[in-house]
Amino acid sequence: MEEIPIGKNILAFDCALRQGSLAVVGGSSILASAGDSSGNPSRAEEILSSIANVLKKAGxxxxxxxxxxxxxxxxxxSGIRIGMATAAGLSLALGIPAVGVSLLEALTLKGGSGEVTSAIQVGKQDVAWQSFEMTDEGPIPVSDPVQDSxxxxxxxxxxxxxxxxxxxSELFARVANAVPDNVQLVDAGTNVAxxxxxFAARFQSRRSGRPIYLRNRNFTQAGF
Known part of the structure; x- marks a missing residue:
C-alpha cells in the first residue's frame, strides 16, 4: 500500500456509526472534537455544517x-458512503489527500499490547468485531471482520x-454486564473520529481507502 504523507492538521470524521463524530488532530494532539451535541455528522444534510463548527472550535x-x-x-x-463521498469532495476541492481508516483497527488504540479484539454496534441488533495482534507497526489482523447478532x-x-x-460506548452500555471475568472490556468512548x-497519523502504512461493508453472516436473501 502506498504511504501518503498526511501532514500535521487533520480533519477526521466518522459517519458510519449512529453517533457520528468529528475531530481536528494536530500532530498527535486532539485540537477539537464534536459529536451529536454539535449536530449529527452521520446525516448528509448536517455533515458540512458540523465540519465548519469543529474547525471553528479548533481555530x-x-x-x-x-x-x-x-x-x-x-x-x-449509507453512513459509510456519506463519509467517503464527503472526504473525496473535500480532497478534490482543497487539493489535499483523503484516506480511510477501519473503525475496528482504530479502536485498538485503546487496547494496549498483545492481542486485542475491537467491536462496534451496527444498527439496532448487530455487532461487528475483529481481533488483532498489536505491533510497533500497528495492529495486524488475526481474524476477518465479522458481523452477527x-x-x-x-x-x-x-x-x-x-x-x-x-x-x-454505545455497545459497552449494552454488554458490560454480560462480560465474563476473564475478559477486560474497555470503553473506547463515543468520539471515534x-x-x-x-491512528492515521501514527500508522500511515496501515490505512485503507476501501469501504468495509459487512452484513450479518446469517443473512439470507428472499427468492423472487
Missing part, C-alpha cells in the same frame, strides 16, 4: 488543513482467549 481554517481522514467502516452502508457476540466473548476487548485521526 483552524478549512484551507489550513493538510489532509482528510474518514472512517471506512464497518457500520451503516449481539447475542452471538456475547456468546463469543465467553469463549475468547483474547484478554482485552475494546468496544464503542479522534481515534481514526490519531
Amino acid at each position: 483552524i481554517s478549512l484551507f489550513n488543513l493538510d489532509s482528510i481522514v474518514v472512517s471506512s467502516g464497518p457500520g451503516s452502508y 449481539e447475542e452471538s457476540f456475547i456468546t463469543c466473548l465467553k469463549t475468547f482467549t483474547v484478554p482485552t476487548t475494546v468496544v464503542h 479522534s481515534l481514526i485521526g490519531v
